[in-house]
Amino acid sequence: MQKLSINQIIKKINNQETFHAVSNDYSFTLKIDSYVHYVCGAVHNGHQFRKSLWKNCLHTEYDRWFEEDPETKTMIQSHPIVIAGCDSRFEYDLNRAPESAIYIDAWGKQLWKNPLQESEKIQSLQKHEDFYKVVNALISKLEEIHNKVIVYDMHSYNWKRWSREVPTFNLGAGKIDMNRFGDFVESWRKSLSEIKLPNKIKSTSLINDVFKGNGYFLNYITSNFKNTLVLATEVSKIYCDELEQIMYPEIVNAIEKELIVRLKAHAKRFLNN
Numbered sequence: 152m153q154k155l156s157i158n159q160i161i162k163k164i165n166n167q168e169t170f171h172a173v174s175n176d177y178s179f180t181l182k183i184d185s186y187v188h189y190v191c192g193a194v195h196n197g198h199q200f201r202k203s204l205w206k207n208c209l210h211t212e213y214d215r216w217f218e219e220d221p222e223t224k225t226m227i228q229s230h231p232i233v234i235a236g237c238d239s240r241f242e243y244d245l246n247r248a249p250e251s252a253i254y255i256d257a258w259g260k261q262l263w264k265n266p267l268q269e270s271e272k273i274q275s276l277q278k279h280e281d282f283y284k285v286v287n288a289l290i291s292k293l294e295e296i297h298n299k300v301i302v303y304d305m306h307s308y309n310w311k312r313w314s315r316e317v318p319t320f321n322l323g324a325g326k327i328d329m330n331r332f333g334d335f336v337e338s339w340r341k342s343l344s345e346i347k348l349p350n351k352i353k354s355t356s357l358i359n360d361v362f363k364g365n366g367y368f369l370n371y372i373t374s375n376f377k378n379t380l381v382l383a384t385e386v387s388k389i390y391c392d393e394l395e396q397i398m399y400p401e402i403v404n405a406i407e408k409e410l411i412v413r414l415k416a417h418a419k420r421f422l423n424n
Contacts (some may be wrong), residue, residue, distance in 0.1 A: 158282045162287045164350070167296075175284075178238050178278040179245075180224075181285065184231040188297035189418035190289065191227035193305045194245040194368050195220035197236040203271065204242065207264050213396055215241045218258060220307040221404045222390060226303055229411050232293075234286070243275035245282055245365035246306075252279050283371060290376050300379040301335070301421045303414055304368055308361060310387035311394065320344070320356040323364020323383035326373055328357075332380050339382055339417055346409045349401050350391050351361065361385065380421070 152171040155163070160181060163170050171182045177199070198219055198376050200208070224235040241262065243252045253272055254262045293300045310317050320343040324336050336358060344356040364383035372381050390402040 152281040157284055163293050164285070164288045166175065167292065167327060173237070176278060179234065179236050179282050179285075181289075182228075182231075182233045184268075186293065186296055187418075188229045188293060188422050189230070189414075190232045190234065190300065190302045191230045191305065192291070192302060192368060193220065193223040193227060193233070193235040193364030194366075195236060195240050195306055196222070196224040197238045199237050199239070200239045200242055201274075207267070208241070209261055209264055210241060214260075214362070215239050215412075217309065217393060220305070222398065223305040223307055223386075226305065226386070226406045226410060227414070230281060230414065234289070234291075236282070238278065238349055241303055243279050244367075245279060246368050247387050248367050248370075250376065251274055252367075265404075286368075286371065287375065290372055290379055294376055294378055297422065298378060298424070300376070301418055302369075302372060302379060302381040303418075304366070304381050304383045306362075306366075306383065306385045307388050308385050308392075309393050310389065315363070317361050317387060318355040318357040319348075319353065319387050319389060320346075320369075321361045321387075322356065322358045323362045323366070323369070323385065324358050325365055326369060327364065327380065333378060335417070335421055336382065338420065339384070342413045342417055343384070346406065346413070348389070349405055352402070388416055 152173055154175055155172040156175045159173055167186055169183050173180045219239060227233055253275055256262055290300060322340050340356045340358055343356050346354040348354055362385055366383060369381040369383050372379055391398045
């Protein structure tokens, strides 16, 4: 893996070079093994939280981990193009628009002891801006090559905070043109429901049940690229004990192996249709 500036990453994309890189501020990673027509993203995978914010933050390390999406990059890491955040959403949220990307409070709890200094906000928002410069360059290049692109936007959610039964997988399709793409949304939902999981965990999947797909990553791509479909895919945290902060690597591995086959097959069908 190379450490590259934003300009260097964009230049490589424009030249259609393959590479594995981390941004020079270590805020995100991008792997391109080949310029296929599909992208896997894990914008909430990151847990880094810069030290200058520690003393001012009222949330513990566990509080932050609880709301992040650990291991979502691992679930998609085998695919040719993977972009993933390294920083915690509590520093800045890549799945929110710039004006709301820095939290004041989070899930009903005040985040900062004292209001953030402007210099801290600027530093965080520059990372947010740089990430989307790369996203823009990447999708532009892929649409140029293939005409149409599909993005699998991977997230996770805390199922134990719900008082009702919730699906193992949720697809957020609130911003998708269902007349145009509804068949691909449904076929992805169906494929996810057939995933085999260890420990007698059943796979269920629903559309717009717990989340409706209103994230900025999806909205940014959909607004700027008319031939790209983004599938906001949420997996419930059946792959960890979200209360005890214990990971279940056998479940993470099972999801990854299933997605190697299912995600690739779904993306191929999208291209060939």
